[in-house]
Amino acid sequence: MHENEKNYKRYLLRNEQYKEQTQGLEAKKKQYLKSKLTASERLDILFDKDTFFEIDKFVLPIKPDFGKESLAYGDGVLTGVGMIMGRQVFVFAQDFNILGGSLGFTHARKIQKVQDMALKTGSPIVGLIDSGGAKIQDGITSLGGYAGIFHRNVQSSGVIPQISVVMGPAAGGAVYSPALTDFVFMTDKTSYMFVTGPNVVKEVLNEEVTSEELGGAMVHAKNSGVAQFVYEDEESTLKGVRKLLSFLPSNNLENPPYVKTKDVHNRIEEKLRDIIPSDPNKSYDVKTVIELIIDDGRFFEVSMHFAQNIVVGFARMNGNTIGIVANQPKVLAGTLDIASSMKAARFVRYCDCFNIPILAIEDVPGFMPGIDQEHNGIIKHGAKLLYAFSEATVPRITLILRKAYGGAYCVMNSKDIGSDFNFAWPTGEIAVMGPEGAVIIIYKRELAATEDPAKLKKELVEKYRSETTNPFVAEEKGFIDEVIDPAETRNKLILAFEITRNKAVIKPARKHGNIPL
């Protein structure tokens, strides 16, 4: 046989083998039994049809320090590039069928290669994680591999969007790559993440816990906040990734993509006039306000299960992406506590990295009081949010719906920490503290002297309310740019975002600031 022909045959055979290995019946069966898809099926959902271009298909694992040599092509990870909604995105997808998706030297080098290419080309990168962890056989080269990935994660941070999608186990060191990236997606019931697994927990602490209880998707969505997005199956998880990307630019020099909308910019929304209950202690759902303001009511919430007293997420205003940070009066009266400060701070910094203008929607009675909060460091965690807002150079707009009290007022993107436009509804209450608390301090003596303190207090509260806690005082002093008709909120905000579109802030030269971590 001619040499060329032989090679061509070999080429076909290898392709055949690879196809069988990644897409064959055997591979599918194994994953389906665990309610999971194969790596290659996942990529079909993630990318636009027939756009995935795979690289390093046939690299082989290195000869191990210990144990049997493996001859699996690709070393348990698929890497390459494809199009998501018409835009180039790099990807790596671990394949649990090949050696449990364990990360060995070659596996790591493949991932690093796409990480490098993503950074060089200024393209987003998505990692689909489904791996048993480090490949023990590869020894130190495996650990080095992880570290190399982490380093690239850090180098890319704030330059290109990095998204991790956990679709199976991610244990030990493997969790730190997702932790370093911008967003973590998880699929409910089939994915989990932890630094030390149930076995170690049992050994060291003698506590019985399942993987799901220790680090399941809902645990990370609700309790730890590690996962920003949880979906019930893999298909919707991957569609969620596509949706998230539609809000983001490819890198930190671009603006986010524009999406044409039929929603008119000056839509009058009369419902907004009635949304704030007349009883100041009653709550309402701030998401209703958000949905009535933004394009087509399409709000893409981030971390919706974690620290629900603050709502963060992406939306569009007149076609342009914005990030929204809103106090949620429905949960814990919308107070700022440790968890909500951290959640919002990270989101604000994300928006700032990627040129996404920020809208702060404010109804906050103050910081959450309590021994637990103070002892766990509400001071430094609250400071993170203050720092994040204050350093952000993207257009920043604040809308005060109702309460804006004390330190929480300052933190929530107030005029003096560099906000560009501050609006308030006529229902706004802006003051150092609420009327009840304030009159007790200011009129302590008078209240002690009077015969009917309850009556006097009521009168003083009324006086304080009418003279101090309304938005007009703040407007007259220039701390609020304009008190607006709630029904016209959308129009005003769009106008403000248009005006600030070209905002650029010259920052003092420094290596980097020192956010209170």
Added chain:
Amino acid sequence: MKIKEDLKFKSLLIANRGEIAIRIISSARKLGVSTFVLKTAKEPKALYLKHADRIIDLSENNNGINEFLDVELIIGIAKQYEIDAIHPGYGFLAENAMFAERCALENICFIGPTHDVIHKMGNKTIAKEIAIKNKIPVVGGSNGAVKSIVDALQVTSEIGFPVIIKASSGGGGRGMRIVTNADEMEKLYNLASVEAGKAFNDSSVFIEKYIRNPKHIEFQILADEHGNVVHLGERDCSIQRKHQKLIEEAPAAVLNSSLRKKMGDAAIKIAKAVKYTNAGTVEFLLDENLDFYFMEMNTRIQVEHPVTEAITGLDLIEWQFRIASGHKLSFTQDEIKLAGCAIEFRINAEDVESNFSPNQGTINRINFPNGKYIRIDTGVENGSVVTPYFDSMIVKIIVTGSNRLKALANARTALNKFMIEGVKTTVPFFKAVLNNEKFLTGNYNTSFIEKEMTVYSYKEENEEMVAALFAAMDFYKDEKLENESYIDYKKGKNLSPWLFNNRLK
């Protein structure tokens, strides 16, 4: 029939809300009377406010009494704004003799009968005595309040079981109990009495023979101050649930003209006996042998008055105004012609499938059917809020036809075209009724819902499939939006030099 529209009053306070307030305003406007309504904190954006000439804002009022029940408040407002007349609508103060008396004392024209008549007819025991005196058949019973259980058993031994215990000053089904044997008497008597006490501040009850499966037939009458009384035919209000009417029609399918005359004459007789004036309704029970019994008289305009208007061509509210101004009726009994058939459906914001429980919320969207054969009396519009503070009726759909069959066909069309989003309504129930053979043939009585209705809400064939199809279409529309070509990356890449040069500095 031209009458000189010279009313005694120029301005009118409507001590009511919802559709009836709007209904009253429309007649008042035709006769050139300016209208005042009350705005309450409970529904500050209600539709009726938009129809009135003047709104009196009571939203800051918080003396704890329902504004529409606060006699002194309403009288005070009438005086303060120099309003000549008050129309109470139905419910609230409509049958409150004290209120009517206060109006008379303050020289305000009360649109309705005199307080004396309201008092007499409002007390069922007195009303029944009057009927007996005038030889109108009544259901046998205690001839007044029973004082004790012994009394009650005594009466029962004369008229036989089953009997019904009713509150002397009641209505709406509260304080009512049906007793089928002597053993139950003590328990049910006490229950009825306690309930009556709570609901009407009067724990006295009376007993009467309970008539099984009767029809509820009522006659509309008009009486002027000059002794002229006419009846405007009857309404069949037998479709009731827990003594609350849901569907009313005129004329009643079972009445022939001789029975109509007999019952109508009885109604007129009783009205004359008390020197009744203005619009009123005489209610009868009609048993399976077509024997009728006087039940009570309602001394107000009723919810279901539009069906009578539809078959007589008269505007009852206008006539209330004229009568109150001392006008004579411009027609005699013989001149009143009943033409066609009309059916009214009370669209309540209730969840039929959970036992007709009130269903509150915002009406996001409402679309009314329209056409020659359809009349809509509504108290709501797009964006209206259905609150827990008032009764759940939000719309009345009145359909007509040259005969009952045609009216039924029109009813079907009207209900199919009625669309509402945001709250659940009694419409599915009405659709189910319109598919019931007994209702279609007119062969129904007050036990219809209890006995004949197995399913309370009508579902189209394949309704779930259709819903699933729409949901799927929605999903794909959404998904399409999420897809490839809709994103414009170029626009994001076009940066102004200012931004480009300063962004990373």
